[in-house]
Amino acid sequence: MRYLPLTEADRGAMLSTIGVDSVDALFSELPTGDLSFDLPDHQGELEVEQALTAFARENISCADAPSFLGAGNYRHHTPASLDYLIQRGEFLTAYTPYQPEISQGTLQTIFEFQTQVALMTDMEVANASMYDGATGCAEAAAMACRVTKRNKILVSGGVHAHYRDVTQTQLKHIGLTIECLAPDPIGIEDLIGRIDDDLACVVVQNPGFFGHLVDLSPLAEECHSHGVLLVVCVAEPVSLGLVTAPGTMGADIVVGEGQSLAGPASFGGPGVGLFATREKFIRQMPGRLCGETTDEDGRRGFVLTLSTREQHIRREKATSNICTNSGLIALAFSIHVTLLGEAGFTKLAAINHANAVTLAERVGVLAGVKVVPQNFFNEFAVTLPKPAADVVDELAVKGILAGVPASRFYPQYEELSNVLLVAATEMTTEACVDALVAGLKKVL
Amino acid sequence: MTNVRYTKDHEWISVDDDVATVGITDYAQSQLGDIVFVEVPEGGKSVSKGVEAAVVESVKAASEVYAPATGTVTEGNGALGDAPDTVNTDPAGEGWFFKMTLADAAEIDGLMDQAAYDTYLKELDA
Amino acid sequence: MTNPNQKNVADASQTVSGHRGLSFEEAIIFEIDTPGSSAVDLPEPEHDRDRLGGLRRRGGVGLPGLSEPDVVRHYTRLSQKNYSIDSGFYPLGSCTMKHNPRLNEKMARLPGLADIHPFQPASTAQGAYRLMDTLAHWLKELTGLPAIALSPAAGAHGELCGLMCIRAALQASGDARSVVLVPESAHGTNPATAAICGYAVESIPGNGNGRVDLNALKERLGPDVAAVMITNPNTCGLFETEAKEIADAVHTAGAYFYMDGANFNAIVGRVTLAELGVDAMHINLHKTFSTPHGGGGPGAGPTVLSEALAAFAPVPFVVHGPRGLAMAEHAGQGEAQHSFGRMKGFQGQFGVFVRAVAYMMSFGKDGLRQVSGDAVLNANYLRVRLSEELTASYDGICMHEALFDDRFLKDTGITTLDFAKAMIDEGFHPPTMYFPLVVHGALLMEPTETESKATLDQFCESVLALARKAKRGDAVDDFKNAPVLTPRRRLDETQAARKPVLRWKPVPMPQAAE
Structure with a gap:
């Protein structure tokens, strides 16, 4: 067995040191029972590779088809050095930096990540990561309730359906009231009129699930005049290179999904939850935090800090039960942002927007097709003259991944059946758009 | 005159006329180690005997500070926010947590006096 | 008494560059910023027609600019400050730090x-x-x-x-x-x-x-x-x-x-x-x-x-x-x-x-049984060998991890933390410390099945020698000062928690004299 170093001779010598006859004797306390597993025996590297490759071949890779898929998960180019660096064993095979003297590499990268996320969202502090955007959203809503000592949460219909669902699920047993507004493809819901003194927070997404870009400043102002926190979700962090940051518009907590900058979609996971807030709220934050300090020789170094918020110390009174987070994906996110730098990050965002504008112009003129949002970043909803799910299936047969039908999230809303979400990134070439336009012309 | 009493959870309460001051004992601070954060109640808050009234944290531990008596907080020691280490250096003095009025002044008679607390500490060490 | 290792550190830290041979000092990315640089060459956007509705971000984000060689070197140097399974024995109890097949x-x-x-x-x-x-x-x-x-x-x-x-x-x-x-x-x-x-x-x-x-x-x-x-x-x-x-x-x-x-x-x-x-x-x-x-x-x-x-x-x-x-x-x-x-x-x-x-496919049902077998064998081997000097918390066979407490350090003036830090200088990742809470000064060791007998023996010899040294009582300072052979020595966690600095901020520029 290639991953097991012990030889039979080793085992024999070790058993005699321990004073038992066999390895099985070490398990004598376990109950005996049926261990006839319906599973194969071990296989060599070649056989495993063949088996996994067979799974892969049954999928259409987004690399092999024009893809307009988004809805919270975006396909971007990642530089080769990014994947090389995160595969360095010292990053890949280390664990949580519990021993700071031998974990300064991980700790400094977390410190840099926290700084990058704070700058990108224009917030004061960020944590070391959550599982993903959706769970981060739930944690943000719970944190807002702790900060405000209120228990009512209002979720906009422009928030990603999965973020909304996870928030509802995760918070349903702790005495909170969560009001989720109906999906809002047109972008007309009135949040300001719903703010009152009982509310802990309003959760919105910008750009919204259907693509809308909204100036959140008036909402933030109304929230703050009632002691309500504004939680802003960012499902596409590339937008932060071009669009006014949530912090600038008055957000109190910003959560996001970092996958789009961290690497491939990987069928939606693992991603990385971004979580940023204002300094005055840090003791109510969930998740790990890395802080700067000095060592015994007075040299700058980093440690995990403010741990008394966390489950391993506070147990049932912790701010969250999270332990393992998304460290490696956070590192990938951070390395990509470092590679891009200010100039690259803002340019990448500009390219994404320009390609999306082009896409809107090209599909918006097709008969019966209407681009819904006036303002958007790299994704927007369109209405089609027939059910979007059918269009997607018909185009998939032609090798085009045309986007995500809104009905996938909202099957119960008849009025959304013709709504399709389409995204464009720097990977969306003119040929991709030509293919989609030609395909739509055929199936509509 | 000042009357100082102690709880089994290592809080002290010092009653001077009608105002009582509450803090944690030298033994408590030494057990906690370097104190990094203190959360004290604001004036006006009602507290009940034996119920959590403040929080004190070291790097690796968080502890509740229980009110030694029932009453109303008149003032929290805001200075501890910027200088939590005062609890280490002067737990019986500048490191106080909050001041309060007592609902029933006789309530603290049930707590330990200095001699009883000293004996209690000796038992803990034994 | 003086620690010879400490002396070496002091000498080496006096290099002009701050580096010490293969141990590099590395700044934060924000401190090695070359404004305008990028490690990614992107084309210009094809047009500048926007549909942002006036929500264009004003002012910069504040990210630093680095070239690709700068970035690769930055993260390579940082990686070298980490302990990992790839580099050494990582018996962190309850975390199952086993080999990760590529x-x-x-x-x-x-x-x-x-x-x-x-x-x-x-x-x-x-x-x-x-x-x-x-x-x-x-x-x-x-x-x-x-x-x-x-x-x-x-x-x-x-x-x-x-x-x-x-x-x-x-x-x-x-x-x-x-x-x-x-x-x-x-x-x-x-x-x-x-x-x-x-x-x-x-x-x-x-x-x-x-x-x-x-x-x-x-x-x-x-x-x-x-x-x-x-x-x-x-x-x-x-x-x-x-x-x-x-x-x-x-x-x-x-x-x-x-x-x-x-x-x-x-x-x-x-x-x-x-x-x-x-x-x-x-x-x-x-x-x-x-x-x-x-x-x-x-x-x-x-x-x-x-x-x-x-x-x-x-x-x-x-x-x-x-x-x-x-x-x-x-x-x-x-x-x-x-x-x-x-x-x-x-x-x-x-x-x-x-x-x-x-x-799972690599191991199959037969191999997975061997996985648990070797994991438990390795843990019991550590338990028995280390019990020569350390105090195991419970008698008898253990499963995949061996629990020790700090009775063996009684009256030495050395704590579980000190002992763990001394293990770092020996080239090992310390076990989980102070957990579980039910024993005093816990050291929870989980070797996993992917460690060889030779590695376990070397670990045991180091730990037994440390324990004997601790009990001799003449080297308390060595434990208190440990680790000394690491990129950083013990870090001030109290300072970090009292005045949290959770992100880099630019040093304010001194006001130019008018």
């Missing part, structure tokens, strides 16, 4: 598994669904439980999944219960999870042999208890021999038995959970099935469920339909009629699933 990484990067989107039409992602179905089959077989939720993102998330299922099942039968019982030796996530699920948490004492006190548990069970959460093998590294009796008592009281599977590595292939009366258990794929820990994550915490809980599993899950495999994505509909909801965005930690499947 085959798994290669498989997770196949374009047909990496470059696929969670919302592709099902017809274009049958391989992904089939891989998830395969993982589900393996985990159900290995545990003997009939159902599984794949989507939890980590162990604590799996605990929440299990408790949410239990809560949903109780609600469905109109049985409101308010308390979850957790042994005092439990990992902090157990009580934290129970609290998030809306339960009051009560602690169950141990029995003196490092196991749950069955009588105390029975005494506390009642109509208000919803579930009991028990880690098995437990955090003392011991098998809960009365697990079945516990399960029976729990079920008789109308409650559910949650088993924390953090330590499944010790028993994989050797017992089924059906045998132990378990209703729900999470499996940390990043532990037992060797997906890389990545400096803190990601993990995955698929949760197996008994028949009684199966109907309440969270969405999404794979279902077999007329057009192949499909995903049940909506709670309250179809096969997810009774699902308690959604816990995670998209389809779970798919990239972690791929690695785990590659690992």
Whole structure:
């Protein structure tokens, strides 16, 4: 067995040191029972590779088809050095930096990540990561309730359906009231009129699930005049290179999904939850935090800090039960942002927007097709003259991944059946758009 | 005159006329180690005997500070926010947590006096 | 007395550059900023027509600019400041730091598994669904439980999944219960999870042999208890021999038995959970099935469920339909009629699933039995050899980890922390310290099955020598000063917590004289 170093001779010598006859004797306390597993025996590297490759071949890779898929998960180019660096064993095979003297590499990268996320969202502090955007959203809503000592949460219909669902699920047993507004493809819901003194927070997404870009400043102002926190979700962090940051518009907590900058979609996971807030709220934050300090020789170094918020110390009174987070994906996110730098990050965002504008112009003129949002970043909803799910299936047969039908999230809303979400990134070439336009012309 | 009493959870309460001051004992601070954060109640808050009234944290531990008596907080020691280490250096003095009025002044008679607390500490060490 | 190592450090730190041979000092990216630089060459946008509605970001983001060589060197140097499994022995108890095969990484990067989107039409992602179905089959077989939720993102998330299922099942039968019982030796996530699920948490004492006190548990069970959460093998590294009796008592009281599977590595292939009366258990794929820990994550915490809980599993899950495999994505509909909801965005930690499947296929059912065998053999070897100088907390055979306490350091003036830090200078990652809380000054050592006897022997010789040195009493300062051979010496955690500095900020420019 290639991953097991012990030889039979080793085992024999070790058993005699321990004073038992066999390895099985070490398990004598376990109950005996049926261990006839319906599973194969071990296989060599070649056989495993063949088996996994067979799974892969049954999928259409987004690399092999024009893809307009988004809805919270975006396909971007990642530089080769990014994947090389995160595969360095010292990053890949280390664990949580519990021993700071031998974990300064991980700790400094977390410190840099926290700084990058704070700058990108224009917030004061960020944590070391959550599982993903959706769970981060739930944690943000719970944190807002702790900060405000209120228990009512209002979720906009422009928030990603999965973020909304996870928030509802995760918070349903702790005495909170969560009001989720109906999906809002047109972008007309009135949040300001719903703010009152009982509310802990309003959760919105910008750009919204259907693509809308909204100036959140008036909402933030109304929230703050009632002691309500504004939680802003960012499902596409590339937008932060071009669009006014949530912090600038008055957000109190910003959560996001970092996958789009961290690497491939990987069928939606693992991603990385971004979580940023204002300094005055840090003791109510969930998740790990890395802080700067000095060592015994007075040299700058980093440690995990403010741990008394966390489950391993506070147990049932912790701010969250999270332990393992998304460290490696956070590192990938951070390395990509470092590679891009200010100039690259803002340019990448500009390219994404320009390609999306082009896409809107090209599909918006097709008969019966209407681009819904006036303002958007790299994704927007369109209405089609027939059910979007059918269009997607018909185009998939032609090798085009045309986007995500809104009905996938909202099957119960008849009025959304013709709504399709389409995204464009720097990977969306003119040929991709030509293919989609030609395909739509055929199936509509 | 000042009357100082102690709880089994290592809080002290010092009653001077009608105002009582509450803090944690030298033994408590030494057990906690370097104190990094203190959360004290604001004036006006009602507290009940034996119920959590403040929080004190070291790097690796968080502890509740229980009110030694029932009453109303008149003032929290805001200075501890910027200088939590005062609890280490002067737990019986500048490191106080909050001041309060007592609902029933006789309530603290049930707590330990200095001699009883000293004996209690000796038992803990034994 | 002076420590010769310390002297070397002092001398070396006087280099002009600050580097010390192969040990490089490395600034924060914001301090090596060359404004305008980028490591990525991007074309100009094709046009500048915008539909931002006036929401264009003003002012810069504030990110530094670096070239590709700068970036590669930065992260390479930082990586070299990390201890990792690839570089050395990492016996961090309860974390199962085993070798991470690179085959798994290669498989997770196949374009047909990496470059696929969670919302592709099902017809274009049958391989992904089939891989998830395969993982589900393996985990159900290995545990003997009939159902599984794949989507939890980590162990604590799996605990929440299990408790949410239990809560949903109780609600469905109109049985409101308010308390979850957790042994005092439990990992902090157990009580934290129970609290998030809306339960009051009560602690169950141990029995003196490092196991749950069955009588105390029975005494506390009642109509208000919803579930009991028990880690098995437990955090003392011991098998809960009365697990079945516990399960029976729990079920008789109308409650559910949650088993924390953090330590499944010790028993994989050797017992089924059906045998132990378990209703729900999470499996940390990043532990037992060797997906890389990545400096803190990601993990995955698929949760197996008994028949009684199966109907309440969270969405999404794979279902077999007329057009192949499909995903049940909506709670309250179809096969997810009774699902308690959604816990995670998209389809779970798919990239972690791929690695785990590659690992399980590599070992097969025969190999996985050898995995637990060697893991437990290695732990017992450490326990016996180190007991020559250290104090094992419990007598007898342990499972995958050996628990020691600090009695062997009594009256030496040296603490568990000091001793652990001295192990760092010997080139080993310290064990888990001060956990579990039920023994004083704990050192919890989990060697895993992927360490050779030679590595274990070298570790034992180092640790035994350190213990003898500690007991001699003439080198206390060496322990207090340790580690000295690391990129940084002990860090001031008090300062970090009193005045938190959680991000880099530019140093204010001195005002120029007018």
